[in-house]
Amino acid sequence: MIETAQREVFGHIPHALEIGHYVLSVLAVVFLAYGIYRRFNIWRMGKIEGREGAFKPGIKGMLEDVFLLMESPSVMSNYFKRLWRFIRDGALQLRPLRELYPGLMHILIFWGIAILLVGALVDAVDHYISLFLSPALHFNQGFFYIGFSIFLEFVGLGFVLGPAIAIFRRYIQRPPRLSDTKGEDALVLGLLLFIAVSGFLLEGLGQVLDQPAWGKWSFVGFGIASVLKPLGFAGSLYVPVWFMHQVTALAFIAIIPYTKLFHIITSSMTLYLAPVDEAKGALSTPFSLKEMMEATTEVQFKLGADRIEDFTFSQLVSLDGCTRCGRCQDNCPAHLSERPLSPKELIQDLKTHMLEKAKAISQGKEAKPLHEEAIKAESLWACTTCRNCIEHCPVGIQHLPFIMDLRRSLVGEAKIDHLQRQSLMNTTNNYNPWGIAFSDRAAWAADLKIPRAAEGDFEYLYFVGCAGTYDQKAQKIALAMVKVMRAAGIKFAILGEQEKCCGEWVRRLGDEGLYQQLVMDNTEVMNQAGVKKIITACPHCFTTLKDEYPTLGGKYEVFHQSQLVSEWVRSGRIALKKELDLKVAYHDSCYLGRYNDIYEQPRSLIQAIPKTQLVEIERNHNKSFCCGAGGGGMWAEFEKGRKPSELRLEMALKSDPGMIVTACPYCMTMFEDAMKVKDIEGKVQLKDVVELVAEHMAV
Amino acid sequence: MKIGVLMKQVPDTETKIRIKDDASGIVTDGIKWVMNPYDEYAVEEALRIKEKKAGSTVAIISMGPKRSVETIRTGLAMGADSGILIDDPAFEGADCYATAKVLAKVLEPEKFDLLLCGKQAIDDDSAQVPQTVAELLGIPQAMVIEKLIISDDGKKATCYRRVEGGAKEVLEVELPAIIAAEKGLNEPRYASLPGIMKAKSKPMKEVNLSTLGLKAEEVGAKGAKLKVKKYSLPADKAPGKIVPGEPEDAARALVKMLREEAKVV
Ligand SMILES: Cc1cc2nc3c(=O)[nH]c(=O)nc-3n(C[C@H](O)[C@H](O)[C@H](O)COP(=O)(O)OP(=O)(O)OC[C@H]3O[C@@H](n4cnc5c(N)ncnc54)[C@H](O)[C@@H]3O)c2cc1C
Ligand code: SF4
Ligand code: SF4
Numbered sequence: 001m002i003e004t005a006q007r008e009v010f011g012h013i014p015h016a017l018e019i020g021h022y023v024l025s026v027l028a029v030v031f032l033a034y035g036i037y038r039r040f041n042i043w044r045m046g047k048i049e050g051r052e053g054a055f056k057p058g059i060k061g062m063l064e065d066v067f068l069l070m071e072s073p074s075v076m077s078n079y080f081k082r083l084w085r086f087i088r089d090g091a092l093q094l095r096p097l098r099e100l101y102p103g104l105m106h107i108l109i110f111w112g113i114a115i116l117l118v119g120a121l122v123d124a125v126d127h128y129i130s131l132f133l134s135p136a137l138h139f140n141q142g143f144f145y146i147g148f149s150i151f152l153e154f155v156g157l158g159f160v161l162g163p164a165i166a167i168f169r170r171y172i173q174r175p176p177r178l179s180d181t182k183g184e185d186a187l188v189l190g191l192l193l194f195i196a197v198s199g200f201l202l203e204g205l206g207q208v209l210d211q212p213a214w215g216k217w218s219f220v221g222f223g224i225a226s227v228l229k230p231l232g233f234a235g236s237l238y239v240p241v242w243f244m245h246q247v248t249a250l251a252f253i254a255i256i257p258y259t260k261l262f263h264i265i266t267s268s269m270t271l272y273l274a275p276v277d278e279a280k281g282a283l284s285t286p287f288s289l290k291e292m293m294e295a296t297t298e299v300q301f302k303l304g305a306d307r308i309e310d311f312t313f314s315q316l317v318s319l320d321g322c323t324r325c326g327r328c329q330d331n332c333p334a335h336l337s338e339r340p341l342s343p344k345e346l347i348q349d350l351k352t353h354m355l356e357k358a359k360a361i362s363q364g365k366e367a368k369p370l371h372e373e374a375i376k377a378e379s380l381w382a383c384t385t386c387r388n389c390i391e392h393c394p395v396g397i398q399h400l401p402f403i404m405d406l407r408r409s410l411v412g413e414a415k416i417d418h419l420q421r422q423s424l425m426n427t428t429n430n431y432n433p434w435g436i437a438f439s440d441r442a443a444w445a446a447d448l449k450i451p452r453a454a455e456g457d458f459e460y461l462y463f464v465g466c467a468g469t470y471d472q473k474a475q476k477i478a479l480a481m482v483k484v485m486r487a488a489g490i491k492f493a494i495l496g497e498q499e500k501c502c503g504e505w506v507r508r509l510g511d512e513g514l515y516q517q518l519v520m521d522n523t524e525v526m527n528q529a530g531v532k533k534i535i536t537a538c539p540h541c542f543t544t545l546k547d548e549y550p551t552l553g554g555k556y557e558v559f560h561q562s563q564l565v566s567e568w569v570r571s572g573r574i575a576l577k578k579e580l581d582l583k584v585a586y587h588d589s590c591y592l593g594r595y596n597d598i599y600e601q602p603r604s605l606i607q608a609i610p611k612t613q614l615v616e617i618e619r620n621h622n623k624s625f626c627c628g629a630g631g632g633g634m635w636a637e638f639e640k641g642r643k644p645s646e647l648r649l650e651m652a653l654k655s656d657p658g659m660i661v662t663a664c665p666y667c668m669t670m671f672e673d674a675m676k677v678k679d680i681e682g683k684v685q686l687k688d689v690v691e692l693v694a695e696h697m698a699v
Numbered sequence: 700m701k702i703g704v705l706m707k708q709v710p711d712t713e714t715k716i717r718i719k720d721d722a723s724g725i726v727t728d729g730i731k732w733v734m735n736p737y738d739e740y741a742v743e744e745a746l747r748i749k750e751k752k753a754g755s756t757v758a759i760i761s762m763g764p765k766r767s768v769e770t771i772r773t774g775l776a777m778g779a780d781s782g783i784l785i786d787d788p789a790f791e792g793a794d795c796y797a798t799a800k801v802l803a804k805v806l807e808p809e810k811f812d813l814l815l816c817g818k819q820a821i822d823d824d825s826a827q828v829p830q831t832v833a834e835l836l837g838i839p840q841a842m843v844i845e846k847l848i849i850s851d852d853g854k855k856a857t858c859y860r861r862v863e864g865g866a867k868e869v870l871e872v873e874l875p876a877i878i879a880a881e882k883g884l885n886e887p888r889y890a891s892l893p894g895i896m897k898a899k900s901k902p903m904k905e906v907n908l909s910t911l912g913l914k915a916e917e918v919g920a921k922g923a924k925l926k927v928k929k930y931s932l933p934a935d936k937a938p939g940k941i942v943p944g945e946p947e948d949a950a951r952a953l954v955k956m957l958r959e960e961a962k963v964v
Contacts, residue, residue, distance in 0.1 A: 289892075298900050303893055414777075414888040421889045429711045429731050437713040439729055513892025 005214040006141035009127040012209060012238055021246055028254040035257025036265065037062075039320065042358040045309050046316040049074065054309065065313075074314055078276040086272045089396070095271075096394040099327065105165040109192060112159025116199070119152045149218045156199060157220065163192040177326025177344070184259045191252055198245040204228055205238040263323045267395035270321030273314040274396035279547035280387070281595040283404050283507060288552070289516035303512060304408025306370055308354050311402065318397045319351040328389035328399065333626040333648075334382040338641035341382035343389035343399045349374055350402060371406070377415060380406050382638065385508045385631030386590040391622050407510030416509075423635040424511055431500035431518070432466040433635055442496035444468070444475045448482060451493045453529035458493035460485075460559075461531045463545065465538040466501050467665035473672055474665035478537055480694035481561050485535075487697055488568045492535070498525045502536075504544040509632035516552060523554035533557045535564060537690075539591035539664045540630070546596075560592060561690055562663045566601035569608050569693070577698035579610040585617050585657035586689075587648065587671070588624035589664035602663045602689045609696045615655045617648075625651060629666035645670035649678060659685040661692060700755040700853050702745045703809060704779065705802060705816035705829065705877075706738040708763050708770040712821065722929040734770045737817025740880035743887040745815050746778045748849055756780045758809070762790060762801055768903065775898035776890035787907040792920025799831030801918055804911050806836060812853060814877040818843045829879045839876040845883045849874075 010018050044055040044065050049072040055061060069075050089095035093110060097103035122140060130138035140148070167189050170178050204224025207215045216222045228234040256262055292299045305311055328343040329335050335342045353367075353374035360367035371377065380403055389399045410416065416424070426435030444464070453461050462485070468478035485492050503518035526534075534556045536542040546558035568574045584606050592598045599621050606614045619625045628644030649671060652660050662668050668688060675681045710716070711731040719726055734742075742759065749755040759774040761767045762785040771782035785805055793801070806814065819826035826842070833840035846859035858870045858878060872878075890898075908915060915921065942949045942956070957964045 292896065299896060301893075301896070303891075411889070411891050412893045414891050414894070416889055418886050421887070424889060429733055430713050435713055437711075437715055438731065439715055511891060513895060 004141070005145050005212070005217075006138075007123075007145070007206075009123055011206070013242060014239070017239070017243060024247065024250050028250040031254035032256055035262075039257055039262070042354060043313050043316040043320075045354070045358060045361075046311050046313040047309070048072065048313045069313065074275070074312070075273065081276045082272050085274075085276070085396075086268065089394070090268050090271045095396075098392070098394075102169070102325065105162055105169065108158040108162030109166065110162075112155055112162055112196070115155045116152065116159060119148070119155075122148070146214060146217050153218055153220055156196065160193070160196040160200070163189050163196060167193065175326075177330050178324075180324065180345075180348075187255075188259055188261055191248055195245065195248050195252060198241055198248065200224060202238070202241050202245050205234060205241055208234045209238055260323065262320060263395070266317060266320035267323060270314075270318040271396045273317060274398060281543040281591070282547040282551070284401065285548075285551050286408075286512060289513060290520060290553075303412035304410070304510065305402075305405035306409040306413075308350070308357050308370060310405065310409075315398075315402065316354060318395075319347060319354055321395045322347045322351065322397055323395060324348065325394060327392045327394060328397070331388040331392045331623065333384055333386055333388070333628060333644040334641075336625075337628070337644045337647055339382040339638055340376065340640055341379040346375065346379060346399065346402070347397060371410065371415075375406060377410055378640075380410065381417075381420075381632075381636060382641075383631055384590075384626045384628055384633045384644065386626035387594045388590070388623070388626065391594050404508065404510065407508075408512055409510075411510035411512075417636075419635055419637055420509060420632065423632070424506065424509070424514060427501050427506060427518070428514060431521075432470055433501065433505065434466070434470055436470045438500075439497060441469055441499055442494065444470075444478060445482070445494060445496075448479075450482065450496075452496045452498075453493040453526070453531060454495075454498065455493070456530065458491045459533060460490060460492040461526065461529070461534045461556075462492050462494050463502070463534050463536045463541055464494060464499065465536060465541045465665065467669070468537040469499070471665060471669060473668055474537075474688075477665055477668070477688040477691055480688065480691040481535075481537060481565075483694045484565055484568075484574065484690060484697065488565075488573045493529075495522075495525060495529075502538075502541040502544050504540040504548075505630075505632050505634065507544065507548070508630065519549055519552045519554065523549060523552065526554065526556070531556055533559070535559050535561050537561055537665060539589045539596070540666065543591050543595050560596070560598060560663070562592070562602045562605065563598060565690055565693055566604050569605060574693065575698045576605075576608045576693065576696045577610070578696040579612075580692075580696060581611045582658035583613050583615050583656060584659045584661050584692075585615050585652050585655050586620075587617060587627070587652060587660060587662050587667055588620055588622075589662060589667050590624065590626050590630055592663055593624055594622055602661070605689050605693055606661060609692065615657055617652045617655050619651060627664075627667040627670035629670050634666055634669070643670075643674065643677075645674040646677060649674040653680075653684070657684060659687060659692075661687055661689050663689045700748060700752050700812045700849075701810070702748060702755060702757045702813045702815065703806060703811035704738065704741045704745050704757060704759050704774065705814065705832070706742065706759050706761045706770065706774060707735045707817070707820045707822075707828075708732045708761065708767040709735045709820055709822040712736070716932065718930045718932055722931065724927075724930060732766055732770060734773055735817050735820045735822075737819060737821070737880055737882070739817075739887040740882065740884045741815040741817055742774045742777055742779060743885045744847060744880060745813075746888070747885065748813070749778075752849070752853065758783060758811075760802070760805060761785065762793075762798060762805075771903065772895075772898045773890050775901045775903075776894035777888055778894065779901075781901055782903045784903065784905045785907075785911075786905060787918075789908045789915045789921075790919045792923060793918065794923035794925040795825050795827035796831055796924045797918055797920075797922040799828050799835060800922060801911070801913065802828070802832050803835035804913060805906060806832065810875075812875050813849070813856070814838075814875065816877060816879050818879040818881050826879075829877050833877045836877075839872040840878070841870045841872050841876065842879045843881045844870075844878050845881050847878060847884065 041057065041062060044062065048065055048068050050068045051065065055065065093107045096106045126138060126140035170181055170185060200220050201224060203218055203221030205228065207221050207225035208229050215225065256264060287301050324344060326344050332341065332343050353370060357367040368374065383403050385400060387400065423433040427433055430436060430438045451458060464478050467474035500518050500521050502522065503515040506518065507515035534545055536545060536558065539560055542558060542560040545556065569576060586603055586606055588599060603614060606612055625648050626644055627648055660671060662671065668686065671686050675686065711733045714730050717726040745757045749757050757779040758781045759771045759779050760783045761771055765786060768784055771784060775782055783805060785801060790801060816829045829842065830840055841858040843860045844858040845861060848857040854874055856872050856874055856876060856878060858872065860868050860881065862868045908918065942953050944952065
């Protein structure tokens with residue numbers, strides 16, 4: 001009996017409807033293709049490597065661009081890595097699954113559609129090969145048919161459950177990050193649920209009509225059939241339900257490029273196109289200041305982006321790739337401290353602007369400006385560059401390059417406030433953001449007799465950074481590190497008065513010119529002194545020296561001090577003998593953690609101290625909540641919202657620590673200020689992990 | 700409007716001033732030279748007027764050694780159109796009068812509609828040059844100005860300044876006049892890279908003793924009415940003390956210290 005099990009495609013369906021179904025299918029595909037074509041033309045407004053000037057509209061221009069894209073490194077480089085990431089995070093859904101509840105909901109819908117589509121495809125292939133080639137090739141029958149049916153039955157159940165959960169979550173639970181629910185959300189979810197439910201109904205009605213012996217294997221359909229059969233008229237419903245099921249399924253395909261369903265295509269593209277560089281923190285280098293200064297004629301250049309066309313093709317695709325899931329916003333310190341920025345809204349606002357601009361161009365009209373109209377400067381300045389949005393975006397959208405290029409153009413037009421100007425002027429004049437005399441750069445080490453790099457004979461250069469140099473609390477970190485390095489017996493030197501700000505925050509603030517000037521000055525001194533290896537006290541210096549200096553002529557092996565110290569402790573070069581009977585909470589710095597994946601080394605140092613108990617703060621490791629100092633936040637004032645540092649301190653205090661430990665002088669300063677405000681100075685200690693080591697070494 | 704801004708290059712405020720061994724002046728090596736902060740307000744105000752009045756130009760005029768060119772360029776990078784550097788070894792050792800004399804000589808043929816400057820240079824802190832220039836040119840002056848309004852026809856300036864006791868004084872002057880900026884007049888803009896690059900190709904005129912047709916005896920130390928005898932640093936301040944403890948105890952300890960150590964109460 002089972003051997004003969006099968007289902008007749010287009011069974012019970014009048015011939016006219018069958019033809020109608022084909023016509024509608026063609027229409028759906030035409031709609032789909034046209035939508036994609038239109039959008040592709042909009043993305044082409046963005047920059048494409050190798051294309052001079054603005055994009056050419058029309059099919060010919062599009063084909064030219066497609067060929068250029070196929071040759072462009074940002075599309076074709078690291079092909080296999082991209083593909084693997086696409087499979088892992090897209091097809092296998094590992095990225096969305098990082099958040100279990102919404103991840104499961106999504107995977108039910110995603111795999112539901114994908115597998116049921118394959119199911120339909122198997123039906124179709126089987127139907128056509130046995131129709132047009134040879135009936136002998138008919139394979140969808142017997143045990144295969146039964147097994148496949150059972151499998152699809154489970155998938156179908158998931159496909160009912162997925163949209164149901166989504167509807168429950170969006171309309172009943174209503175988490176804040178889904179606050180921008182639109183009409184299309186209801187349309188899409190309703191459509192999905194209808195397709196899923198009508199599919200099962202159809203199956204049930206089919207069984208009412210055919211009463212196949214193997215019906216019970218399609219257990220849901222069987223259940224529905226046994227309920228409907230006594231009604232008598234059920235069989236007559238088969239054709240209308242079939243038709244509606246087909247129409248909605250085809251409508252689903254047709255509306256893809258016109259609704260949020262487009263993310264099926266655009267998110268996949270985004271995930272594929274996202275950069276695969278090892279150096280996650282490196283920003284783009286739009287020009288070489290050195291070449292510009294050496295040029296004899298006036299150099300034309302553009303600083304950052306003040307039009308949507310200043311972004312790349314891939315960036316514009318990614319705007320359409322955003323699914324409005326809100327994960328970025330839920331991890332954004334600016335948003336959570338009620339500052340006027342949501343990375344999700346930023347992407348959505350850029351997308352809206354992109355569409356408006358495209359429309360304006362096609363109608364020969366002026367579009368409204370990008371700055372202030374579409375994106376407010378205050379949102380751009382609110383970003384701490386903590387990278388949490390990128391880290392948690394399931395489709396790999398890169399928010400920061402957008403923010404950075406927009407900031408660059410603001411700085412280019414001198415649209416900065418007086419505090420920002422002051423810190424940049426200070427850095428221009430005295431090479432540190434506070435504007436303390438550059439001649440005092442080595443004052444912190446006055447009595448330490450540390451050799452200068454210019455005098456040669458050293459293995460490591462200790463790059464102290466502005467904080468370790470001038471900030472009283474951070475100076476203690478540098479002093480502790482000197483003690484530890486001496487105990488470890490390594491040969492090190494400092495640049496002394498020749499050291500200048502590394503420029504990391506200057507670049508993140510958007511002042512590419514001053515940044516490159518600082519890089520030129522620092523690399524000149526370091527290259528002359530023959531520097532090969534650098535240890536930094538600060539994760540910000542670390543990131544820019546390691547990931548950004550190489551493109552500007554400074555190639556060194558760069559370590560953050562916590563990396564080397566943990567290695568020295570592990571190898572026994574430094575022994576931690578003194579006890580500390582205390583609960584110690586470790587706060588992950590963004591630039592050490594998310595930017596450089598250094599999570600365990602600082603923790604290992606805390607754990608290596610006898611009797612010390614390491615406790616975790618909520619939102620730790622790659623979810624760590626920024627202290628608020630990055631991206632120029634250290635030198636900014638915000639009218640709106642709370643201080644991220646105070647929120648972070650509150651989170652830390654929940655784990656009831658006797659001491660909070662950081663590995664970044666910025667975080668240290670922010671915690672210090674927050675502790676003053678909360679009046680808990682002296683009640684909870686605050687230290688850098690290297691200070692902790694220096695105090696518990698056996699000497 | 701043709702606007703001229705008088706600008707002086709001064710040591711950065713953070714500079715640790717050291718006196719020459721013979722006390723004749725300060726040691727200038729290792730000094731970072733910047734635009735006199737009050738002159739930044741003057742440049743900014745000039746640029747804002749230029750933005751409002753089509754066809755206006757802004758020139759930066761500075762007397763000083765060759766290095767002053769860099770600071771003039773900062774003004775050009777902010778948006779000014781041209782620069783004049785007045786440099787000659789003979790100008791060395793000038794006081795406010797000798798400086799003003801040279802400046803007036805340069806300014807006279809330029810026929811500026813408006814001259815802007817800082818209320819004082821933060822190195823010598825004299826607050827004398829602009830007034831003297833005004834006298835020598837025979838034009839009105841308005842000093843320490845916090846708010847400036849130029850009339851639509853460009854013939855008159857309304858200037859606001861604060862006077863003793865917090866009152867405001869409103870001056871109306873006929874243009875051309877010389878107006879000196881006080882802090883708060885505006886927020887100076889940042890000279891960012893595109894500006895710096897444009898500044899590279901803006902015209903910069905250099906004038907010296909002979910092009911001005913002045914005699915060496917009239918200018919510099921020889922032409923000065925004031926001679927600096929010697930420079931000295933102020934005495935080091937004794938470090939401050941923080942009185943710790945609960946407010947009541949701290950207050951008690953403080954009174955004791957004021958009585959017994961400082962002997963002021
Ligand atoms: C409120 C006040 C009261 C004072 N009272 C007295 C007093 O009663 N008696 C006394 O002896 N001294 C007094 N002084 C100090 C004094 O006058 C000087 O020592 C001096 O004459 C130096 O001038 P300067 O370079 O500081 O120029 P300033 O006159 O302070 O400079 C003011 C502005 O003039 C322009 N300027 C100056 N030099 C140049 C240049 N080389 N090129 C282009 N533009 C330039 C700039 O715009 C500058 O901002 C006073 C100072 C102040 C602030
Ligand atoms: S980098 Fe951090 S602060 Fe900036 S938008 Fe992303 S999450 Fe928010
Ligand atoms: S940018 Fe990414 S994380 Fe943010 S809403 Fe869009 S898809 Fe979600």
